[in-house]
Amino acid sequence: MPQRSKGERHVITARLPVSDARKLAAVVAATDENRSDLVARLVHTYLETIDLDELQSQEALELSRAS
Numbered sequence: 001m002p003q004r005s006k007g008e009r010h011v012i013t014a015r016l017p018v019s020d021a022r023k024l025a026a027v028v029a030a031t032d033e034n035r036s037d038l039v040a041r042l043v044h045t046y047l048e049t050i051d052l053d054e055l056q057s058q059e060a061l062e063l064s065r066a067s
Helices: 018-030 035-047 052-056
Strands: none
Touching: 018 035
8 A cells, every 4th residue: 555645855864873773773673663754753853942043143153363
């Protein structure tokens, strides 16, 4: 049975430490969620906590010239 569309998506790639990759595989095996959906949900949840207006309005600190 075909899956319904989740809308336009962009593929990202991440390299995890082996211990994290093993844990991720164990979580996927223990749940009904696939790896891609789980990682997308985790990234989405994290990104929801970030205020882009505040992040982008930070001023750069002046650096003293090294002598």
